[in-house]
Amino acid sequence: MTLPEGLYDISLDDLKKGLADGSILLVDVREAEEFAAGHIKGALFNPLSQFDPSKLPVAGEGQKVVIYCRSGRRSVTAMEQARAAGRGDADTHYGGGILGWLAGGEPVEEGM
Numbered sequence: 001m002t003l004p005e006g007l008y009d010i011s012l013d014d015l016k017k018g019l020a021d022g023s024i025l026l027v028d029v030r031e032a033e034e035f036a037a038g039h040i041k042g043a044l045f046n047p048l049s050q051f052d053p054s055k056l057p058v059a060g061e062g063q064k065v066v067i068y069c070r071s072g073r074r075s076v077t078a079m080e081q082a083r084a085a086g087r088g089d090a091d092t093h094y095g096g097g098i099l100g101w102l103a104g105g106e107p108v109e110e111g112m
Helices: 010-022 032-037 071-086 096-105
Strands: 024-028 064-068
Touching: 010 024, 010 064, 010 096, 064 071, 064 096
Parallel strands: 024 064
Antiparallel strands: none
C-alpha cells in the first residue's frame, strides 16, 4: 500500500523494539469486538467508528504514537483524521496490522 505523503509505516521489528523500550505509544483503531478478541499488549483503544484525535496519547520526549488496525487501511484513515485535526505527531502506523503481528508469531491480549 502506498501511503499518502507525510505518513509512515513501521516494521514489525521496530514496533516490537519500541514497545519493549517504551518509545511507542500504540493505538488500536479496530472495533470493540475485534479489540476484545485479541490486541497487542499495551495498545490503547480508539475505534475508527468513533475516532477522536483528541483522545490520542501525547508523545513524550523520544516517543511516537503508532496506530494499527487489522491490515492497515483503517489506520491510514485514522492518521489522516488525526492530521486534519492538527495531530501531526500521529503520522506512523504498523501497516501489517494485527494480521501481520499474528503472522509473526507474536502474542495478543484478550479483553477490554
